[in-house]
Amino acid sequence: MGLFSKDIRSMDDLFVHTLRDVYYAENRIARALPEMMEKASNPQLKEAFKSHLGETQNHIARLEDVFRMHGVEAKGVDCPAIDGIIDETEDVAGEVDDKTVLDAALIASAQAVEHYEITRYGTLIAWAKQLGRADCASVLEKTLEEEKATDGKLTAMAERGVNDKAAAAR
Amino acid sequence: MGLFSKDIRSMDDLFVHTLRDVYYAENRIARALPEMMEKASNPQLKEAFKSHLGETQNHIARLEDVFRMHGVEAKGVDCPAIDGIIDETEDVAGEVDDKTVLDAALIASAQAVEHYEITRYGTLIAWAKQLGRADCASVLEKTLEEEKATDGKLTAMAERGVNDKAAAAR
Numbered sequence: 001m002g003l004f005s006k007d008i009r010s011m012d013d014l015f016v017h018t019l020r021d022v023y024y025a026e027n028r029i030a031r032a033l034p035e036m037m038e039k040a041s042n043p044q045l046k047e048a049f050k051s052h053l054g055e056t057q058n059h060i061a062r063l064e065d066v067f068r069m070h071g072v073e074a075k076g077v078d079c080p081a082i083d084g085i086i087d088e089t090e091d092v093a094g095e096v097d098d099k100t101v102l103d104a105a106l107i108a109s110a111q112a113v114e115h116y117e118i119t120r121y122g123t124l125i126a127w128a129k130q131l132g133r134a135d136c137a138s139v140l141e142k143t144l145e146e147e148k149a150t151d152g153k154l155t156a157m158a159e160r161g162v163n164d165k166a167a168a169a170r
Numbered sequence: 171m172g173l174f175s176k177d178i179r180s181m182d183d184l185f186v187h188t189l190r191d192v193y194y195a196e197n198r199i200a201r202a203l204p205e206m207m208e209k210a211s212n213p214q215l216k217e218a219f220k221s222h223l224g225e226t227q228n229h230i231a232r233l234e235d236v237f238r239m240h241g242v243e244a245k246g247v248d249c250p251a252i253d254g255i256i257d258e259t260e261d262v263a264g265e266v267d268d269k270t271v272l273d274a275a276l277i278a279s280a281q282a283v284e285h286y287e288i289t290r291y292g293t294l295i296a297w298a299k300q301l302g303r304a305d306c307a308s309v310l311e312k313t314l315e316e317e318k319a320t321d322g323k324l325t326a327m328a329e330r331g332v333n334d335k336a337a338a339a340r
Contacts, residue, residue, distance in 0.1 A: 002326060006267035011336040016269055017262070017280065041225065081282060091250065092187070093198020097176035108188065108293040115289040116282065122325075123278040130333045145247055155292075163300045166181040 015127045016072050020119045023063045026083030029113055030056045032086050040106055041099040042162055049110070052150055059143045066136045085112050104166035107158045114151040121147060176296050183313055186295045192290045193233045194246030199299045200226045202256050203326060209268040212332055219280070223319055229313045255282050274336035277328045284321040291317060 008014050030053060037049040066073035087107035096102040120143040130139035178184050200223060206220040237244035259279035266272040291314040298307035 006265055008262070008271060009268055010339055011274060011333070012272055014266065014275055014336070016264070021258075039240075052182070056198065072190040078261075080254040080257040081251075084250040084252070084257070085286075087254070088191075088259055091248075092178070095176055095187070096178040101178060101181055103179070104181060104297070105184055108289075110296070111293065112286065112289045115285040119278075119282045119285040123281065126325075126328060126333060127274070130337045143224040155296075158296060163181070163296060166184070167300045169180055 005121045007068065011127060012131055015131060016070070017077060018120065018124055018127070019063060019066060019072075020075055020077040021072075021079045021081075022117070022124065023060070023067075023074065025082035025116065025120070026056055026060045026063060026077040027076060028079070028082050029084060029117075030060065032113075036089070036093075036106055036110065038105055040095055042103045042157075042165075043105055044157060048150075048153060048157065052110075055146050055150070059146070062139050062143055066139050069136055069139070070133065072121065082113070082116060083111075085116055086156065089113070098169045099165075100162075100165040102156065103162050107154050109163060110152055111154050113134065114147050114154070117147045118144065118151065172180075181297060182301055185301060187247060188197070188290065188294055188297070189233060189236060189242075190245055190247040191249045191251075191310070192287070192294065193230070193237075193244065193292070194249040195252035195286065196226055196230045196233060197246060198249070198252050199287075200230065202259065202283075206259070206263075206280065207275055209263055210273055212273045212327075212335075214327060215273055215276065215332065218320075218323060218327065222280075225316050225320070229316070230288060232309050232313055236309050239309070240303065241308055252283070252286060255279075255286055262276070268336075269340045270332075270335040270339050273332050274328065277324050277332060281321055281324050284317050287317045288321065290316065317320065 008017055033049050033053040037046050040046045047115060064074045092105050093102060096105050121140055125137045125140050125144060128140060173340050192311055201218050203223040207216050210219060234244045263272060263281065266275050287291060291310055295307045295310050295314060301306045
């Protein structure tokens with residue numbers, strides 16, 4: 001979408017714009033995850049980032065399916081939100097001087113990423129249904145469920161030991 | 171926190187850093203809401219933004235309480251995440267050429283803001299408890315409940331007419 005142009009004239013345009021926003025975001029997340037995997041010390045957390053990278057690649061493929069089903073080109077648009085969330089992840093990680101505290105920070109950062117995806121997929125699903133595209137909504141719902149499950153898994157990991165160890169670093 | 175310095179050495183440092191991140195975010199949101207209020211056409215949505223501005227001012231005051239309770243200075247740190255989320259809100263709003271579609275876009279943007287706050291307050295509460303600061307956690311929990319309620323109110327508003335009207339703009 002061009003700067004200062006008013007290219008979004010209908011809800012369908014808004015739906016496609018937001019699909020492209022999330023497509024950019026998922027690709028940005030796929031590029032960020034290997035570094036998060038490398039920074040994590042806790043083996044389960046490393047494993048969780050690795051498995052989420054596989055899921056993210058699936059989410060990208062599902063978005064491509066939705067673009068195809070909806071008859072529009074699969075492409076990204078700039079998404080300052082995910083850029084900001086990931087920049088902040090990298091900034092904070094660079095400031096942490098203890099590996100157990102870093103694990104706690106990485107979980108919090110990953111949950112901020114998940115929540116961004118949860119809100120965007122929730123919106124896309126509501127709009128797809130509104131536009132009579134229950135078929136697109138149902139593909140997007142699979143991804144939303146996986147994002148929520150990842151968020152829950154990260155909370156459990158924080159509560160099951162990561163935060164204890166981080167607090168012991170005082 | 172200084173660039174390239176490693177100032178976060180303990181979970182307590184990480185907690186204070188994240189408090190300051192959210193403090194910056196709440197202040198940024200308080201500055202953005204009047205413009206969102208002005209852009210909204212639906213009177214209930216305008217009213218929801220207005221009432222959320224009042225809540226946001228309360229959340230800022232509560233964060234100041236938590237800073238005081240924890241014995242640290244109330245100040246913000248840069249938060250590229252909320253900057254990105256709000257920049258995106260403004261970019262998208264600037265591209266929408268129909269006021270009913272703009273209402274739907276504003277709700278989606280506001281929900282992205284809410285989800286950022288929900289994830290950060292969720293993390294802060296877990297860390298406060300871990301650090302033995304149940305008193306701070308309990309203040310932060312009040313805000314978290316309000317953020318979740320606002321998110322639910324926005325979903326209801328989208329489903330109770332805003333999306334219908336936006337879809338009719340096709």
